[in-house]
Amino acid sequence: MASEDEINLLVIVVDVNPIWWGQQAQRDPQFTLSKCMDAVMVMGNAHMAMARTNKLAVIASHCQGSHFLYPSKSWSGEDGGGNDVSSSGDGKYELLSAANNLIVEEIRNIMSKIEVTGNSTDTLLAGSLAKALCYIHRLTKELEVGQEIKSRILVVKAAEDCALQYMNFMNVIFAAQKQNILIDACVLDSDSGLLQQACDITGGLYMKIPQKVALAQYLLWVFLPDSEQRSQLVLPPPAHVDYRAACFCHRNLIEIGYVCSVCLSIFCNFSPICTTCE
């Protein structure tokens, strides 16, 4: 059993790209954003119920920014004035119902208030992951003497990758690896090479869900156990990660290339002068 002083922090990053979810609602009315948030809340509640010292944070990743759904800036856990918010009619543990209500309210605010400019169906996860890492770093600094914290990040990804964020994404992955933070990925639609690399480098789990409707089931069975318990379970095998580099001139994946010694750009054919840095 985990000791009393060990805190397990789970940060869930949900991709709420409104364009993708709008298209998804038309494709398959059975699985919409609200169903997805229900599944995420079930996962969050389950995590908090596992041990008294477990902590949760939820971040929504929008195409124009990332927002913390829980804990929210304007809410503090010990606030006695939140009586009507936290008392739940069905006898649920107050912390869980308060968290659920907060998440629902915040996501409603975000989706209604933010105007969508542009029509990108890409999702910019690097910023949300960076904020998650800063939050984890802050909690680690706020620990009392003798307490330890183990953190992991679970990414629920819907839309496709955006190629612009490669460098930021890699920086975030290396920072997470250095701090021993696992990054798990639960992918709803299309495979993401960036997340596969992230899970491989940090030691997390990558899984593309065969049936979106059963999201809650996959989250609870595969992603709820923490890293110590995973060694005793039979989990989906690791995906084959393609670590080949793409050349800068044609964007093809190459197995043998020429790397500039100064700027590290990769080319498929030899030339005496590097076009990036000369």
Added chain:
Amino acid sequence: MDEEPERAKRWEGGYERTCCVSSFPGLLWNMFHPQGGVCVFSHGQVRLGMMRHVYVVIDCSRSMEDQDLKPNRLTSTLKLMEVFVDEYFDQNPISQVGIITTKNKRAEKLTDLAGNPKKHITALKKAVDTVCVGEPSLYNSLNLAIQTLKHMPGHTSREILIILSSLTTCDPANIYELIKTLKSLKVRVSVIGLSAEVRVCTVLTRETGGSYHVILDESHFKELLMLHIKPPPASSSSECSLIRMGFPQHTIASVTDQDAKPSFSMSHLDSSSGPGLSLGGYLCPQCHATYTELPVECKVCGLTLVSAPHLARSFHHLFPLQAFVESPVENLQGDRFCQACQAELKDKSMFSCPSCHSVFCVECDLFIHESLHCCPCCIYCQTVP
């Protein structure tokens, strides 16, 4: 020997009123953060030497048994060297390190130039038992390092880092001639002194373009070592060329696969321990030899094998994050929250990113510049038309 005018030492100069002289001993690009700790700013747009060959010379003479560093200088140095080797390969994954020790007027190689941290760390752990005896020899250790470094290709950076605790050195020939040779071979020598400043080291580092520091205490020693982890600016005369590298695929096969063929990993041929036959691994794209980990130089065909993330690790040196602007918290209207960690801004100052004007707290600013190397809010500004 160039007779450059040397900076006069304080006791050589005349009397001056010290209260009027600013004596802040800043290193060129370090600034002390008001909240404590050290903030390191970037070089800016300077060409850096990414592929580095560094020889570390550790003094094992009698003065290393001195106990001013706990438990003694040698143990403390070796422990810090292990940290250095780990951090070095983390920041420079395609570079190599070798270790030389010097004692009893001789120098010998502890480990050869290699890109694998494990070999160096095992050697450093074993070296704790060495007996510290005699005097070090700067000439012999530099000579030994040059034998290998002079064969390295021109586009890589050749560096020697000397950790010298003794105040004397016993050389069989004129060291100033060797300094001229070092200069012609474009080798950069830096020295970290553990006792006091020695003139021959000052001349050595000045002529070759390296840095010379003397430690104040153990934490200062660690700081000085960590300074050498960042890639140094490349000299304008170093050639820029394209190096042929391979990006192998990782194959994972299980026994039930029909095509799975077990093979020996080439990297473990020399060692008696370690896994023998394995089903998967990294296959060299040129000769299909198997390796268990990267980066490695293929023993069969000589191709350097790396994976794309290894190169990506060095990107933050090439595209450093700009420093954030400090301003007092009172200027902020409305909610005072750090946009990265959602904490309330309780300190007197806040930091804002010059590109996206988001506000961060002190802790996040340090974390972003030391580990993250990217602003969490800037990426959204890049795509908004």
